[in-house]
Amino acid sequence: MRALALRPRHEALRGHITELLRSGFDAPYEEIGHEVYLLDRSGRIDTMWGATVIELKSDLRRELNDVPARMPDYLADAARRSRSPRPVTGLATDGATFIAYVLRDGTLRELARYATDPERRNELLAWLELLLSDTPDLVPEPRVVAQPFGRNSVIFGRSRMTLEALWAELRDHPEVRLKRELWDGLLREAYGEDVGDDSLFLQHTYLTVVVKAIAARVLDLPVTDPAALLSGRALADEGILGAVEADFFDWPLRLPAGSDLVRHVALQTARFRLADVETDVLKILYESLVDPDQRHDLGEYYTPDWLAARIVTAAVEQPLQQRVLDPA
Numbered sequence: 001m002r003a004l005a006l007r008p009r010h011e012a013l014r015g016h017i018t019e020l021l022r023s024g025f026d027a028p029y030e031e032i033g034h035e036v037y038l039l040d041r042s043g044r045i046d047t048m049w050g051a052t053v054i055e056l057k058s059d060l061r062r063e064l065n066d067v068p069a070r071m072p073d074y075l076a077d078a079a080r081r082s083r084s085p086r087p088v089t090g091l092a093t094d095g096a097t098f099i100a101y102v103l104r105d106g107t108l109r110e111l112a113r114y115a116t117d118p119e120r121r122n123e124l125l126a127w128l129e130l131l132l133s134d135t136p137d138l139v140p141e142p143r144v145v146a147q148p149f150g151r152n153s154v155i156f157g158r159s160r161m162t163l164e165a166l167w168a169e170l171r172d173h174p175e176v177r178l179k180r181e182l183w184d185g186l187l188r189e190a191y192g193e194d195v196g197d198d199s200l201f202l203q204h205t206y207l208t209v210v211v212k213a214i215a216a217r218v219l220d221l222p223v224t225d226p227a228a229l230l231s232g233r234a235l236a237d238e239g240i241l242g243a244v245e246a247d248f249f250d251w252p253l254r255l256p257a258g259s260d261l262v263r264h265v266a267l268q269t270a271r272f273r274l275a276d277v278e279t280d281v282l283k284i285l286y287e288s289l290v291d292p293d294q295r296h297d298l299g300e301y302y303t304p305d306w307l308a309a310r311i312v313t314a315a316v317e318q319p320l321q322q323r324v325l326d327p328a
Helices: 010-025 060-081 121-132 142-149 154-170 174-191 198-218 226-231 248-254 256-269 281-289 292-298 305-315
Strands: 032-037 044-049 052-056 089-093 097-104 107-115
Touching: 010 032, 010 044, 010 052, 010 121, 044 060, 052 060, 060 089, 060 097, 060 107, 097 121, 097 154, 107 121, 107 154, 121 142, 121 154, 142 154, 142 256, 142 281, 154 198, 154 248, 154 256, 174 198, 174 248, 198 226, 198 248, 198 256, 198 281, 226 248, 226 256, 248 256
Parallel strands: 052 089
Antiparallel strands: 032 044, 044 052, 089 097, 097 107
């Protein structure tokens, strides 16, 4: 991982990426293609595995503008030849940075970025997981859960694009508009000023889908029915009332693409053994979704866990008998 972060030379980078695919995702060596000619022989894909095209660069800080020149052709070619059920995705990397792309309506769109941390190999694998693998039964370590679903994740990038398309079509629907206005009114009441833009509304919609899916999976419930998931009916059918209820964020279900989005996101959460979770996954997920500038605008400042633990230890002597008020 340290060697990757140092931006190795082209052939060394190819070796590191190959080893990452083999050791991290059990990719058979014979299934990893190198220097794969396009069908029209007009170019070659550096590395390809399944539905993922990988473009290797010496330094993306200098060569980022080169990616849009060839990646669309690579993705279109991969889509014609792919037999994988996974969507075709592009990955440009110099080892220090990984950037995921998708071809949407003939236009190259960036999905997400990840900066390699030499000390956190598992985080890179988690970020790549939903791009490269369908492995089930993943361990629900909080930071590893946040990587595939957070603001810089591939699944958030795909979901954001879908939600933007859905919003463009549904924003003037009377019921959807009312839900947006009610949400905006509550934010204004809570923060004392207008902070609720469309981008934040879509972000909250995505977060709500993920959180409700995680809640269902913690209880080992199925997540295949989008309406039951977002309304809380899935939990109510199990006798759990009031934990999850219908809210402003079920508006995507008015279109089939919205139901497909909810189902896809929920099924990705089902890959984790969330019934075994022992820590606050949702806190880390929320923090990973709201960027620092938005948190500043919203007046949100997070107390570090270590400081909260010290305060609680000093102030709460009998936690099972005492009631505690946090005035902040």
